[in-house]
Amino acid sequence: MRQLTIERAAFIIIFLLLFALATRIPTDTDTWWHIRSGEYTLTHGMIYADLFSFTKAGEPWINHSWGSQLVIYGVWQLAGNLGLALYTAALATAGMYMVYLMCEGNVYLRAFALIIGAATAAVFWSPRPQMFSFFFSALLLYLLYLYKRKQIDRLWWIPLVMLLWGNLHAGFSIGYILMGGMIAGEVLGNLFSSQSDYVVSWTRLRKLVIVSLVSVVALVVNPYGLQIYTVPFQTVSIGALQNFIQEWNSPNFHERQTWPFIALLLGTLGAAGASRKRLDWSDFVLVSGTAFMSLLAGRNIAVFAVVATPVLTYHLNSVLEERGWVLNTVKRPTRMMSRLNLLLVVVIGLAALAKVLLVLDAETVRDAQADVLPLDATAYLNTTAPEGPMFNSYNWGGYLMFAAPEYPVFVDGRTDLYGDDLLTTYLRTATGGEGWRDTLDGYDIQLVFVENGSGLDRALRNEPGWTLNYEDDLAVIYTREGQDA
Numbered sequence: 001m002r003q004l005t006i007e008r009a010a011f012i013i014i015f016l017l018l019f020a021l022a023t024r025i026p027t028d029t030d031t032w033w034h035i036r037s038g039e040y041t042l043t044h045g046m047i048y049a050d051l052f053s054f055t056k057a058g059e060p061w062i063n064h065s066w067g068s069q070l071v072i073y074g075v076w077q078l079a080g081n082l083g084l085a086l087y088t089a090a091l092a093t094a095g096m097y098m099v100y101l102m103c104e105g106n107v108y109l110r111a112f113a114l115i116i117g118a119a120t121a122a123v124f125w126s127p128r129p130q131m132f133s134f135f136f137s138a139l140l141l142y143l144l145y146l147y148k149r150k151q152i153d154r155l156w157w158i159p160l161v162m163l164l165w166g167n168l169h170a171g172f173s174i175g176y177i178l179m180g181g182m183i184a185g186e187v188l189g190n191l192f193s194s195q196s197d198y199v200v201s202w203t204r205l206r207k208l209v210i211v212s213l214v215s216v217v218a219l220v221v222n223p224y225g226l227q228i229y230t231v232p233f234q235t236v237s238i239g240a241l242q243n244f245i246q247e248w249n250s251p252n253f254h255e256r257q258t259w260p261f262i263a264l265l266l267g268t269l270g271a272a273g274a275s276r277k278r279l280d281w282s283d284f285v286l287v288s289g290t291a292f293m294s295l296l297a298g299r300n301i302a303v304f305a306v307v308a309t310p311v312l313t314y315h316l317n318s319v320l321e322e323r324g325w326v327l328n329t330v331k332r333p334t335r336m337m338s339r340l341n342l343l344l345v346v347v348i349g350l351a352a353l354a355k356v357l358l359v360l361d362a363e364t365v366r367d368a369q370a371d372v373l374p375l376d377a378t379a380y381l382n383t384t385a386p387e388g389p390m391f392n393s394y395n396w397g398g399y400l401m402f403a404a405p406e407y408p409v410f411v412d413g414r415t416d417l418y419g420d421d422l423l424t425t426y427l428r429t430a431t432g433g434e435g436w437r438d439t440l441d442g443y444d445i446q447l448v449f450v451e452n453g454s455g456l457d458r459a460l461r462n463e464p465g466w467t468l469n470y471e472d473d474l475a476v477i478y479t480r481e482g483q484d485a
Contacts, residue, residue, distance in 0.1 A: 003332070003333055003335075003338040004333070004338045004341040004342050004345070005332075005333055005338070005341065006333065006337075006341055007106070007107045008341070009341035009342070009344055009345050010107045010108065010111055011107055011111075012345050012349075013344070013345060013348045014107075014110075014111040014114060014115070015093060015096075015097065016345075016348055016349050016352040017348070017352060018092070018093050018096050018114070018118050019089050019090075019092075019093045019352065019356075020089075020351075020352035020353075020355045020356055021092075021118060021119075021122060022088055022089040022092035022093055022118075022122065022125055023085050023086070023088070023089040023355070023356045023359055023360070024085060024088060024089075024125065024126070024359065025081070025085065025359055025360070025364070025365050025368040025369065026081050026084040026085060026088075026126070026127045026365075026369070027126075027368055027369055027371075027372045027373065028126040028127065028128060029372070029373065029395055029396055029397070029398045029399045029413065030126075030128055030398045030412075030413040031072070031084065031126065031127045031128055031398070032398045032399045032401060032402030032403065033052070033397070033398035033399075033401040033402060033412055033413060033414070034065060034068070034069045034072050034073075034128060034129060034398075035069070035072055035073050035076050035402055036052065036401045036402045036405065037052075037063060037065075037066070037069045038066075038069030038070050038071075038072055038073030038074075039073050041063070041066055041069060041070060042070055042073060046063070046066065046223045047061065047063045047066070048060065048061070048063075048224075049061055050414075050417055052401045052408060052409060052412070053408050053409045053410065053411070053412065053417075053418075054388070054389050054390075054408035054409075054410070054443075055410055055411065055418070055422060055443070056417055056418060056422070057408065059417070061414070061416075061417045062224045062227050062228065062230075062231055062416070064166075064169065064170040064224070064228060064231045064416075065129035065168065065169050065170070066167065066223065067164075067167040067168040068129035068131075068132050068168040068169055069129065071087070072084070072087065072127060072128075072129070075087045081360060081365050082360050084127035085127070085356075085359070085360055087127050087131065088125055088126060088127045088131055089356075091131040091132065091134060091135045092118075092121070092122070092125045092131065092134065092135075094135050094138075095121075095134045095135040095137070095138040095139075095306065096114060096117065096118055096121075096138070098135075098138035098139050098141070098142045098306075099114065099117060099138055099305075099306055099309050099310060100114055101142055101145075102141065102142055102145045102309075102310035103309065103310050103313040104310070104313045104314050104317045105313050105316065105317035105320070106326070109313055109316060109317055109320070110313060113309050113310075113312050113313045113316070114309065116260055116263055116264050116267065116309070116312070117264060117305045117306075117308070117309030117312075118305070119260035120260040120261045120263075120264045120301060120302075120304070120305040120309075121134065121301065121302040121305035121306070123257050123258070123260075123261075123298075123301060123302075124247065124298075124299055124301060124302045125302075129168060129169040129171075130169060130171055130299075130302075132165070132168040132169050132171070133165070133168075133169045133171025133172070133174055134302050134303075134306070136161055136164070136165045136168075136171075136172075136174075136175065137171070137174045137175065137178065137303055137306050138306045139161060140158060140161055140162075140175050140178055140179070141178055141306060141307065143155065143157055143158055143161070144178065144179070144182050144208075145310070147200070147204070147208065148182070148186075148198055148200055148282065149198050153207075155207060155208060155211045156211065158175075158179070158211050158212075158215050159211065159214045159215045159217075159218040160218070161175070161215075162175055162215040162216075162218050162219055163218040163219065163221050166218070166219040166221070166222050166228055167221075167222050167223075170228075170231040170232055170235065170416075172219065172232075173232040174303055175215070176212070176215070176216070177289070177290075177293075178286065178307075179208070179212045179215070180212070181282065181285045181286040181289050182208065182282050182285075182286065183205065183208060183209060183212065184282075184285050185280070185281040185282025185283070185284065185285035185286065186199065186200040186205050186208070186281070186282055187205070188281040188285070189280065189281040189282065190202055190205070192281070193278065193281060196278060196280070197280075198280060199280075199281075231416060234416045235415060235416050238415050238416075238419065238420050238423065246298070247297070247298055247299040248297045248298075248299060249297065249298060250295055250296060250297070250298065251294065251295070251298040251301065258298070258301075261294065261301050261304070261305075264304070264305060264308050264309065264312065265291055265304075265308070267312055267316075268287060268308045268311055268312045268315075271312055271315035271316040271319060272311070272315045274315070274319045275314075275315035275316075275318040275319050275322070276318065276322055277314065277315055277318040279315075280314075283311045283314070286307045286311075287304075287307055287308050287311055290303050290304040290307045290308070291304055291308070370474075371474075373396070373399050374396055374399070374449070374474055374475040375403075376472055376474075376475075377449065377470055377472060377474065377475035377476075377477060378399070378400065378403045378404050380469075380470045380477065381404050381407070381449065381470075381477060382403075382404055382406075384469070385406075386446070386447050386469065386477075386479045387446045387447065387479070388407055388408070388446055388447050389408070389410070389443060389444060389445055389446060389447070390407045390408070390409065390410060390445070390446075390447040390448070390449055391410045391429070391439075391440060391443070391445045391447070391448045391449070391450070391456075392407075392409050392410050392411065392412075392448075392449045392450065393430065393449065393450045393451055393454070393475075394411050394412065394413070394423075394426060394430070395451070396449070396475075397409040397410070397411050397412025397413060398412045398413045400412075400449070407447075410426065410443070410445075411423065411426045425439055429456060430450060430454060430455060430456050431454070431455035431456070432454070432455030432456045432457075432458055432459035433455065436455075436456060436459060445480075446479060446480050447477070447478070447479050447480075448460060448466075448476075448477070448478040448479075449475065449476075449477050450475070450476060451474065451475060451476075452471060452472065452473060452474060452475055452476050457476050460478050465480060465481050466478050466479070466480060466481065467479055467480075467481055
């Protein structure tokens with residue numbers, strides 16, 4: 001019987017804890033429009049034009065997440081909220097396992113770094129297609145790591161990874177950023193530090209460039225053809241994203257959830273400075289590049305965590321070895337020690353399972369979702385069925401697409417569809433700013449479904465011709481006078 005060493009026990013424990021950490025209640029409103037889109041794709045075929053809004057109805061739409069939507073819809077059909085939570089946890093844990101394989105040092109150092117990396121990335125773990133981007137970014141970086149640091153050539157897997165990624169989420173652009181960063185770093189390494197460890201020679205670098213170009217071509221194998229290349233550029237060109245959507249804003253460092261990012265950033269810089277090992281040029285380009293991306297938009301923090309966590313261990317392990325601070329463990333435990341290790345794994349495993357079951361308790365899920373999703377207001381809407389068209393909160397557009405499918409939305413999380421002009425109009429109207437009446441009249445809005453206390457709610461409270469039909473702590477519903485609601 002194979003003995004359970006403390007190293008193996010620590011490895012199992014850290015991933016049990018990571019899985020428990022990544023298991024969370026599905027509250028992200030965008031989850032639900034992905035489910036709706038996945039259902040339509042499965043039952044009716046590919047979507048090429050908008051079907052779910054009245055503001056952009058019939059206009060071309062590149063549904064770049066179609067593949068992941070089928071997966072999300074499938075797990076929702078099979079296991080509901082549990083399925084969504086396990087989808088998130090599985091991809092998060094698999095991604096962190098790729099990160100673990102790239103780390104250096106003993107299991108304790110890797111576990112320490114992984115905890116910081118996971119806490120950094122976990123802010124943006126939710127049951128959305130972006131989880132595939134998290135996993136594939138870690139997988140692609142691991143393939144580059146094998147080529148650079150282990151002299152193991154698995155580069156021709158990369159075009160296949162990019163082909164799959166391109167059919168799952170527009171975050172495939174991250175893959176090209178990672179490859180471009182690696183190529184740039186190795187060019188600098190050959191120019192300025194050609195004798196350093198792990199520098200990829202010019203000959204081997206040429207193959208990486210060729211594989212990267214093939215990966216660009218591989219992306220065209222998708223239902224939208226060449227149009228898929230335009231999606232990342234369309235998205236980042238929308239100014240309203242930075243003005244309104246939190247995950248596209250710079251991180252707010254007054255919020256504690258961003259502090260692991262600070263710890264990982266400063267820890268990596270400190271470890272590189274304290275270590276006698278020179279900072280590799282590719283590590284420098286990738287860490288500094290993804291850090292810059294994260295400072296511009298918080299949604300990029302998860303990518304930074306994937307890149308920076310292994311680099312932290314490279315230099316922190318060097319610092320520990322240089323000072324003789326390496327913790328040695330028992331390689332051949334006694335039978336009693338092995339049993340104690342097994343007991344510890346079982347106890348931690350049961351605790352992690354209890355946490356998962358507690359998080360996914362039906363009443364707990366309902367309470368958590370009711371805090372952020374307009375469950376009761378949507379039930380009222382479906383029961384009373386007032387006339388549309390509807391002006392709705394951006395934050396709830398995705399949920400309304402799923403939970404109130406009879407009402408085409410004004411706007412939702414598909415920012416690449418709506419564009420700057422409509423999103424700016426929405427923002428001005430939702431805040432009760434200049435021209436809000438013109439928007440409601442111009443689109444012949446008969447129904448308003450927005451947050452309680454929002455600017456538009458305050459404006460409509462005393463506005464002739466509008467009736468407040470429903471109100472709770474979260475949402476309000478107004479209709480134009482003359483409707484039966």
